[in-house]
Amino acid sequence: MKYLCSFLFVLLIISLKSQTINIISVEQKNQKIYINYNLTGTQNKYDIKIYVKSKLSYSWSDALISVYGDVGPDQKVGYNKQIIWDVLKDRDGLTGEWIFGIEAVSKKTKTNKDIYSTNNPKWSFSSYVDFFSFLKSGIQFNRNYNSEVTFDSEYNESITKIIPIGLKFVSGNDKDFRFSFDFNYSKCIYDFEYESFSSFNNYSMNIEKSIFRASLFFEFHNSKKSDKYYEPYTIFGFGYKQSNYIFESTNPDFELEENYWLLGNTTFRFAKGFNFYLSDNLGILLEIGIGGGGMLRTGLIYRSS
Structure with missing residues (x-):
């Protein structure tokens, strides 16, 4: 956990010079998860990947596969972008509190990642x-x-x-x-x-x-x-x-x-x-x-x- 906190701190500094990605909300509708985010930066296109881990876990899973929307290569900067994850195609279920992370990578800049917890402020x-x-x-x-x-x-x-x-x-x-x-x-x-x-x-x-x-x-x-x-x-x-x-x-x-x-x-x-x-x-x-x-x-x- 100490290594993860240090890693995220470095990424926030990089984002000031390259790109900024911020998750706005994570919502569940039926058997799917909808992740809304904003992406700004100096490059025209980015490769977007999304990750998930349990709140009690120290490590992230591999990038999710059964996702569609504003995800994958050649994604342009913009606001109110959306990723949809078909949960049951990747795993048997999703219960409890989870943390989502979005990664934006371009060929000319380093990686920037933002995380969002499903335990939203009430x-x-x-x-x-x-x-x-x-x-x-x-x-x-x-x-x-x-x-x-x-x-x-x-x-x-x-x-x-x-x-x-x-x-x-x-x-x-x-x-x-x-x-x-x-x-x-x-x-x-x-x-x-x-x-x-x-x-x-x-x-x-x-x-x-x-x-x-x-x-x-x-x-x-x-x-x-x-x-x-x-x-x-x-x-x-x-x-x-x-x-x-x-x-x-x-x-x-x-x-x-x-x-x-x-x-x-x-x-x-x-x-x-x-x-x-x-x-x-x-x-x-x-x-x-x-x-x-x-x-x-x-x-x-x-x-x-």
Whole structure:
């Protein structure tokens, strides 16, 4: 196993200078296995071979024979290419977890191989922070609660905010369509002194605004441009939003309502993002969108093996 890991590491370096082959997915339909892959490189044609081994095995089998599709000599570079393996013509059956390897060889370059496990990720979990939200401008817009504050009389202003932080859980291992559950929380505190509209005396005001969101998103992953370490996606969805205001003033005549609920409790988000995996399981997400938090989102992501 140590020799295999070293071998694959050398091939990844070579692929940067010659060709890159990435297996997108492996699917079973009836008695056949469908292997989808992308092939890019500097040469026009390659000899494609496919191998298989048990997850518990240390060695690869010989190149599979009962295969057809985009396999064999004189294969051109391209995306979403497919190999079909008629399993029962080569062996009695195929049970358990298996790893597939595709080899691309040209006469002018060395070999490049990519592997894919039949134990596909079935879920992923991420934690993130948002930037460039409208939390600050929103709390300033609602500062004149109950017509207490004289227009443009604020001074000695101070704003403290907790940028939106959240958790996301993605379910399903379909190569293109998935569902995700998203939860995030943000808070802003606004302190200032002002002139009261009713008495024209000066007082201090403290406003706290907090938002909690729970959303369901539909995720569309572009499998044609994805590989094991790079995954672009688009999300869209709706959810529930709870916005809470708390107002406190040093004015003894100020009528305080501890909880001031904003009208409207629906949130939405549309965004495009990328998952960059640093290993088989751990990666970084980067997302740009509108609604449901900040315009820029980044964090850590973990996917199942």
